[in-house]
Amino acid sequence: MPRPPLPFTAPHLLAPMEGVTEPSFRDLVLLRNEPAALGGAFTEFVRVIDRPLPRRVLARHLGARRFPQPVGLQLMGAELDALAETARRAVEVGAPLVDLNFGCPAKGALRGCAGSAVLRDPGQLERTVRAVAKAVPDRPVSAKIRAGYDDAERVEDLARAAEAGGAALLTVHCRTRAEAYCDEVDWTRLSRAAAAVTIPVCGNGGVRTHADLARLRRETGCRLAMVGRAACGDPWIFTGTRVTAAEAARFLLDYAQTLRSLGASAKGAAGRVKQLLVHWTAGGLTGLDGAQRASWLRETDAERLLARLAEAEGGAPRSARNPELPETHGEVLAVGRGRCPAAGPVPAG
Numbered sequence: 039m040p041r042p043p044l045p046f047t048a049p050h051l052l053a054p055m056e057g058v059t060e061p062s063f064r065d066l067v068l069l070r071n072e073p074a075a076l077g078g079a080f081t082e083f084v085r086v087i088d089r090p091l092p093r094r095v096l097a098r099h100l101g102a103r104r105f106p107q108p109v110g111l112q113l114m115g116a117e118l119d120a121l122a123e124t125a126r127r128a129v130e131v132g133a134p135l136v137d138l139n140f141g142c143p144a145k146g147a148l149r150g151c152a153g154s155a156v157l158r159d160p161g162q163l164e165r166t167v168r169a170v171a172k173a174v175p176d177r178p179v180s181a182k183i184r185a186g187y188d189d190a191e192r193v194e195d196l197a198r199a200a201e202a203g204g205a206a207l208l209t210v211h212c213r214t215r216a217e218a219y220c221d222e223v224d225w226t227r228l229s230r231a232a233a234a235v236t237i238p239v240c241g242n243g244g245v246r247t248h249a250d251l252a253r254l255r256r257e258t259g260c261r262l263a264m265v266g267r268a269a270c271g272d273p274w275i276f277t278g279t280r281v282t283a284a285e286a287a288r289f290l291l292d293y294a295q296t297l298r299s300l301g302a303s304a305k306g307a308a309g310r311v312k313q314l315l316v317h318w319t320a321g322g323l324t325g326l327d328g329a330q331r332a333s334w335l336r337e338t339d340a341e342r343l344l345a346r347l348a349e350a351e352g353g354a355p356r357s358a359r360n361p362e363l364p365e366t367h368g369e370v371l372a373v374g375r376g377r378c379p380a381a382g383p384v385p386a387g
């Protein structure tokens with residue numbers, strides 16, 4: 039069955055990241071990267087257990103603000119009826135695309151036979167994609183996989199299963215579940231997946247710089263490329279703009295201010311800012327090769343951290359709202375919950 043066309047405005051996408059790519063961070067990134075540079079983004083994964091999720095929960099993940107770039111709603115679950123009905127509701131509340139998570143290595147997902155558990159069974163992956171694609175015939179459905187469960191031997195089978203199920207796009211995170219977030223990446227697995235199917239493949243894993251985005255596509259034959267953690271450290275990675283320390287500090291202050299306006303404490307907001315500072319490269323804020331990173335991360339007083347950022351921005355903390363920010367982001371999602379590790383197992387993707 040022909041699938042609706044992909045709505046992306048450019049071939050470079052912001053990865054779904056639990057506790058990071060909720061509207062308050064995502065909107066700031068979308069505001070700073072024009073549609074010709076950043077083609078789209080995703081919500082963090084939304085877990086469907088045994089019954090369809092309420093529309094308000096899905097709307098909250100999508101956020102109040104709309105951009106030229108689409109924001110796909112990512113679902114994860116093993117109960118196909120509940121997943122399919124949730125996808126229907128996601129479309130009703132405005133999701134331009136439904137993405138399915140087959141990469142989450144968290145124990146909860148594995149116990150529920152969802153996320154990366156499905157990587158052991160291409161047939162189950164195909165059935166899951168088919169059930170959702172059938173439920174939302176007017177919207178593209180995409181699948182996001184890791185290259186395998188324990189090894190990458192069957193990456194072609196997994197790619198073909200996604201295609202056979204009716205996926206309009208396949209994203210491949212080149213690490214296996216077993217490899218978690220190891221530093222070394224093997225992009226030949228992306229080439230293998232891209233060669234095995236005719237649908238567009240989006241390559242993901244280990245993009246560190248703006249130049250890597252084009253390099254990944256060139257070297258692997260993937261039509262799209264996706265950035266995860268490097269976008270936490272440089273939200274301008276899609277345009278390749280080299281920002282000043284003041285602009286970099288402003289991003290982090292805007293983020294903190296948005297979180298505070300949604301009800302986060304200074305401590306909660308500072309914790310989320312630190313989560314980005316772990317990866318931060320933009321504007322030289324963390325020094326050459328991150329030499330000053332530790333001094334930011336050591337700051338235990340939330341107000342002092344924010345005051346230091348204001349100083350780096352070149353002014354006092356702004357009391358007025360940033361006019362760029364939307365009136366409302368809806369309910370705050372998971373303030374203080376997120377994490378964005380440099381390496382090591384994390385409970386998602």
Ligand SMILES: Cc1cc2nc3c(=O)[nH]c(=O)nc-3n(C[C@H](O)[C@H](O)[C@H](O)COP(=O)(O)O)c2cc1C
Binds near residue numbers: 053139211386387
């Ligand atoms: C904190 C964090 C949360 C993540 N959450 C999700 C998620 O909700 N859904 C998903 O498909 N992948 C998730 N991932 C995986 C990323 O989307 C991406 O595949 C991974 O980080 C590899 O890309 P990178 O090397 O550019 O970071 C997460 C990764 C991190 C670091």
